[in-house]
Every structure is written in C-alpha cells, then in structure tokens.
Amino acid sequence: MHLHEKYLPRHHFSERHALEIGAPQAQVMAAARGYRPDGDALFKYAIAARELPMRALHRLQGRSGAPQPSFGMDNFTLLEQRGDEELVFGLAGKFWQADYGQAGIADGPSFLAFNAPGTAKLVLGFVAQPLDATHTRLVTxxxxxxxxxxxxxxxxxxxxxxxxxxxxxxxxxxxxxxxQAATRATS
Structure with a gap:
C-alpha cells in the first residue's frame, strides 16, 4: 500500500501526474522532499491571485501588521517518508475560505485522527520508481x-x-x- 493510500484510503477528489527523470531514485526523492516553489513565477502569481481577496479585506478592515504569509510548501506537514521510495505531505482545513481555514496538523497520527466537521483533508504524495540505475519515474x-x-x-x-x-x-x-535531481546527479 502506498503512503497516500494509508493516509487517505477514501477520497472525493484526486489528481495524478508523472515524469521520468534522468537521476537515481535517492536524488529524485531528496529533490522532492526539498522542493520549494519560490522560483516559480506561475506559482507566485497563482497564489497571489488566490490570496487577493484575503489581502484586500485585511487592508480594508485597517488591520495592523502584515497579513498571513503566502501559501507554500511550508503549510504542509510531512506525514511520513518511506526510504527513497515514497513521501507524503498533509494539509487539513477549509481550503475554499479566503484564509484557507487551515487546521494545525503536527504529524501523521494527528492527520489520521483529524475529523473536524466541515473540513477537508489533503495529501500530496510522491512515489519514486527506479527505472534503472540512472533513471527514475516520479509520480505525484x-x-x-x-x-x-x-x-x-x-x-x-x-x-x-x-x-x-x-x-x-x-x-x-x-x-x-x-x-534539481538531474543537477545533483551530474555534480
């Protein structure tokens, strides 16, 4: 059983993508665990557009201080990693709300136990499958x-x-x- 199935065996919505990468499995998984979207302009613009209502409301209400930091990988909790094969992050809350309605999740067991009414749970899983010694298929x-x-x-x-x-x-x-993984593989 894959980790994403362990943490969300039942789900209402899902999305799956894959890519073959010219790097060994360990380097691919290290790159997946360390991924941050900071350099991705599309991600920044999409999040800025998504958070525009929240930030506008913050200003209109004359609240002091900065609004919450922009959404990113730091919002996710690492639930579990299984060697260089799998990695799963989790998130819980009311994602449709302007501020995401995020609930604090400390770890895997608290994610499994989380069951607050009116909320959703999300897992972002990675599975790295070695194709040979220098190539890996990464599925998210x-x-x-x-x-x-x-x-x-x-x-x-x-x-x-x-x-x-x-x-x-x-x-x-x-x-x-x-x-990132291919750069590590050639270094």
Missing amino acids: ETRVFCVDAEARRRFAPYWYLIRPVSGLIRRRMLAAIGR
Missing part, C-alpha cells in the same frame, strides 16, 4: 477527502475552479524536481 498524487457533506458541497466548486492551475503547478513541480 494529490487526494482530497471531505469529512462531511457540507465540506464536500463547499469544496467541489473550489476544486473545479483551481484544478486546471493546480494541475499545471504539479507538472511544473515535477519538472523543477527533475531539474
């Missing part, structure tokens, strides 16, 4: 489970709105991980 799968009907009703329109951009971001993520 995102799964979302809505805890109840209310969460599913609220999350569904959000998913269909963000899914095209999310898919593009996932493919760009794989390409960036591939470049």
